[in-house]
Structures are given as structure tokens and as C-alpha cells.
Amino acid sequence: MITSNNPAWSKVVTTPATEFPLTPLFVLSGSIPPQLTGTLYRNGPARLERGGQTVGHWFDGDGAILAVHFAKGQATAVYRYVQTEGYQAETAAGRYLYANYGMRAPGGFWNNWLKGTKNSANTSVLSLDDRLLALWEGGKPHALDLHSLETKGIDNLSDTLQASFSAHPKIDPDTGEIYNFGVTLGKQVTLHVYRCHKTGKIIQQNSIKLSGCPLIHDFVLTQKYLVFLISPVRVNVISLLMGTKSVSDATEWQPQLGTQILICDRDTLSVVSRTTTEPWYQWHFTNGYVDQDGEIAIEFIRYADFATNQYFKEVAIGKTETAAQGRLWSMKINPQTGQVTASNPLLDRHCELPVVAPHQVAKPWRYSYFSTHGEGVIPEQELFNAIACFDRHTGNLTLADMGKNIYPSEPIYVSQPDNLERGWLITVVYDGNTHSSEVRIYHSDRLDEKPLCRLALPSTIPPSFHGTWKS
Numbered sequence: 001m002i003t004s005n006n007p008a009w010s011k012v013v014t015t016p017a018t019e020f021p022l023t024p025l026f027v028l029s030g031s032i033p034p035q036l037t038g039t040l041y042r043n044g045p046a047r048l049e050r051g052g053q054t055v056g057h058w059f060d061g062d063g064a065i066l067a068v069h070f071a072k073g074q075a076t077a078v079y080r081y082v083q084t085e086g087y088q089a090e091t092a093a094g095r096y097l098y099a100n101y102g103m104r105a106p107g108g109f110w111n112n113w114l115k116g117t118k119n120s121a122n123t124s125v126l127s128l129d130d131r132l133l134a135l136w137e138g139g140k141p142h143a144l145d146l147h148s149l150e151t152k153g154i155d156n157l158s159d160t161l162q163a164s165f166s167a168h169p170k171i172d173p174d175t176g177e178i179y180n181f182g183v184t185l186g187k188q189v190t191l192h193v194y195r196c197h198k199t200g201k202i203i204q205q206n207s208i209k210l211s212g213c214p215l216i217h218d219f220v221l222t223q224k225y226l227v228f229l230i231s232p233v234r235v236n237v238i239s240l241l242m243g244t245k246s247v248s249d250a251t252e253w254q255p256q257l258g259t260q261i262l263i264c265d266r267d268t269l270s271v272v273s274r275t276t277t278e279p280w281y282q283w284h285f286t287n288g289y290v291d292q293d294g295e296i297a298i299e300f301i302r303y304a305d306f307a308t309n310q311y312f313k314e315v316a317i318g319k320t321e322t323a324a325q326g327r328l329w330s331m332k333i334n335p336q337t338g339q340v341t342a343s344n345p346l347l348d349r350h351c352e353l354p355v356v357a358p359h360q361v362a363k364p365w366r367y368s369y370f371s372t373h374g375e376g377v378i379p380e381q382e383l384f385n386a387i388a389c390f391d392r393h394t395g396n397l398t399l400a401d402m403g404k405n406i407y408p409s410e411p412i413y414v415s416q417p418d419n420l421e422r423g424w425l426i427t428v429v430y431d432g433n434t435h436s437s438e439v440r441i442y443h444s445d446r447l448d449e450k451p452l453c454r455l456a457l458p459s460t461i462p463p464s465f466h467g468t469w470k471s
């Protein structure tokens with residue numbers, strides 16, 4: 001229920017977003033850097049209500065993708081829902097038909113059992129040479145046209161994809177190879193680890209048995225290893241299979257299990273070590289690499305527990321109250337033993353959606369970029385209203401604080417064509433003061449200066465999860 005006490009982001013989250021065709025963008029201020037050539041893609045839940053019913057969780061929203069094409073100092077944009085089978089069936093019915101992460105299907109046990117879960121295609125994107133993939137961690141990707149965003153259908157990555165394909169693939173900057181994973185239920189829950197050619201074709205995979213049914217959202221790629229940190233959240237599979245609870249409601253925080261550290265060899269995809277350490281929860285990693293001592297150095301956003309899931313559940317109704325603050329955290333791990341050799345918070349503020357420049361994936365890096373809160377914000381009541389750059393060498397933090405009721409998306413780093421170390425940060429901003437959306441471009445090393453360019457979007461874009469840049 002929307003009331004006048006709701007935050008300024010409430011309306012754009014709870015009102016289904018409106019698609020728009022390819023449209024030239026009006027420059028509100030500044031100018032587009034002439035060297036900026038390529039496309040920004042973003043994916044996020046855009047419809048959280050149908051037929052008067054609200055979804056059970058923010059993660060249940062149907063995915064819509066924004067593409068902003070830049071060339072010769074001009075920009076055009078298109079915004080389209082991913083035409084999944086479930087989205088089309090529910091559109092035709094005028095009501096929700098399927099179970100999802102945070103909601104059960106109507107019709108009790110049989111409907112939940114027979115219909116399965118809707119692929120929301122709402123979490124991230126992977127741009128390949130000939131198609132864009134809309135990703136969702138519980139299922140297979142959907143392929144879309146890179147320019148028009150027309151949905152082509154489920155993509156099996158050259159007919160070899162048997163399980164889900166998570167929303168956090170990692171691309172090796174030197175080879176273009178794509179690493180990713182998926183999790184399947186069954187007699188025993190299995191982690192499927194994939195290595196794909198840059199065309200998307202799966203060329204190697206391994207299956208690793210897991211204990212219980214954890215939630216695994218992201219992982220780390222280094223030069224030698226893949227690192228999975230499996231937090232002590234377990235899904236009660238019986239209540240899930242019986243259809244009595246949604247996935248979200250069937251999750252249980254079991255800190256006594258600790259966090260499992262699972263390290264795989266990057267060449268063979270086989271397990272190198274598997275250990276357990278203290279409990280925490282994380283959604284996202286910034287990056288990782290192998291240091292000069294052979295240890296794995298990683299950075300991620302660490303939460304004390306799984307209250308973050310409740311906060312995201314509340315986002316769907318347009319008002320939040322649960323405190324769940326993640327801290328930027330660094331850790332070192334001995335890959336052979338799995339022992340944690342160093343573990344330190346880096347900042348005393350709530351951060352999320354960390355990224356690095358794409359050419360630094362799996363390598364040492366200096367600058368981490370992420371979303372955070374600006375001054376005077378009550379974190380449990382607000383979405384992020386700032387993007388930030390953290391210098392890991394000096395400890396300096398630079399913010400682009402958008403101000404009250406203005407909400408930027410995850411920042412995406414774009415290298416300048418002639419110098420990878422210099423670049424721009426692009427973010428899609430919802431302005432709750434004017435109920436409008438825009439694209440902002442910043443110098444990556446001058447976030448505290450006003451944006452280089454602000455571009456008006458034809459309609460409001462709700463907060464999105466993840467995106468990418470395609471040169």
C-alpha cells in the first residue's frame with residue numbers, strides 16, 4: 001500500500017515500467033564524450049504487480065532491459081521486457097500463474113509442482129558478438145537482439161547447457177573466455193561450473209556435489225582459481241517441493257554451519273580445497289587475484305547475516321525498514337588449504353554492487369567502484385543515492401552524491417579507447433523529485449565533479465540490478 005510516508009523511490013518500483021522503442025536521447029547538460037562508442041545494457045525487475053497482486057519479493061519482478069547506444073557524440077535508447085514464456089502467459093491471463101523466488105503459484109501443491117518456477121530473466125546481461133543474453137540464476141539465459149532487444153528465446157549455449165546459468169559470469173580479459181556456474185536441485189544439490197568460449201559455447205564443465213541447498217549468487221575468478229564462498233543459508237527443500245513455501249520463505253540462516261570456502265582449479269575445474277570458516281553472507285564480489293605469495297586475494301560485500309534478503313523483500317512493496325548493511329571487505333585465502341590468512345573490513349559504510357574495470361578482472365586492481373549512501377540517509381529506509389570510487393592503494397573514497405531522492409544504478413566502467421586506465425562511469429539514475437530517469441556519465445577519477453553529461457530517458461526506469469558495456 002502506497003502512502004505519503006513512502007520513500008521517493010516507491011512509485012517507480014511498484015508501478016510497472018513502460019517500454020519504449022529506439023529513441024534519440026535529449027542532452028540535459030554537458031555533452032557525450034566523442035570517443036564513447038558502444039552500448040550500455042542494464043537489466044532489472046520492471047513489473048512487480050499484475051492484476052492487483054504484488055509479487056512476493058523484489059527478485060520476482062519481470063526483467064526489462066535498457067540499451068543505450070552511443071556513437072559520434074549521440075545516444076539512442078530502447079527499453080524492452082524480456083518476452084519469457086512465463087511473462088507472455090501471465091500477460092495473456094492478466095494475473096500471476098507461476099511460482100517465483102519469493103512467491104508461490106496460485107492453485108496449491110499441484111500447480112506449484114507442475115508449472116515450476118518462472119524464469120524472470122531479470123538479473124544481468126552477457127553481451128556476445130551476435131546476441132545479448134538476459135540472465136537469471138535459477139534458469140537458462142534468454143537471447144535477445146543486441147540492437148532492438150527483441151527476444152529470440154531460450155539460449156542453450158550451443159546445445160550443451162543442461163542446468164541453470166548464473167547471472168554473474170566472469171570474462172577473462174585476455175582470452176575472452178567466460179566462466180560461470182549453475183546450481184541444480186535433485187537427490188543431491190549440484191554446482192555446475194562452466195568454461196565457455198567467447199562465443200558463449202560451453203567447452204568444459206564440471207559437477208560438484210554440495211551439502212544441503214545453499215544460495216550461491218556470485219563467485220571469484222583469478223588467474224589460477226575459481227572461488228566460491230558458500231554462506232550458511234540453506235533452503236528447506238521439502239517445503240519448497242511441497243509448494244508450501246517460496247524459495248525465499250524456505251531459506252534458513254544456519255550460522256552454525258559457517259561459510260564454506262570452495263576453491264576450484266581454473267584449468268581442470270576440479271576442487272582444490274574445501275574448508276569452513278566463520279559465518280557471514282555475501283551477494284557480490286568485486287574481484288580477486290593470486291598475489292606474489294600464491295595466496296588468493298578477494299574483495300566482496302560482507303553482511304553479518306541474511307537480513308539483507310528481508311530488506312530486498314520489502315523493496316517490492318515500496319517501503320523498507322530492515323537494517324542490513326554490507327561492508328566492503330578484503331580477504332586472503334591459502335588456496336591449497338582453504339585457510340583464511342587475512343580478513344579485514346575496508347570501509348565503515350553500507351556498500352553494494354561492486355565492480356572493477358573489465359580489463360582488471362582476475363588481476364590485481366587499484367580502484368573499486370560501487371553504490372553507497374550519501375550524507376544524511378537512513379540506510380534501512382532508502383535505496384543508494386551515491387556511487388563511489390575506492391582507491392585500494394591510498395584508502396581514499398570519492399563519492400558522486402546525487403542528493404536527496406535521486407537514485408543511481410550500479411556504476412559501469414567504460415575504458416577510454418586509447419587508454420584502458422582512464423575511463424568513464426555510466427549510471428542510470430531515477431530522480432524521485434521529478435519522477436524521471438536519466439543517464440549520467442562521469443569521469444571515473446573525478447566522481448566529486450559534476451557529470452560530464454546527463455541524458456534524459458523517455459520514461460522512468462526502475463532500479464536495476466546489473467549491466468554491462470559492449471564496445
Ligand SMILES: [Fe+2]
Nearest residue numbers: 217283284466
Ligand atoms: Fe547480483
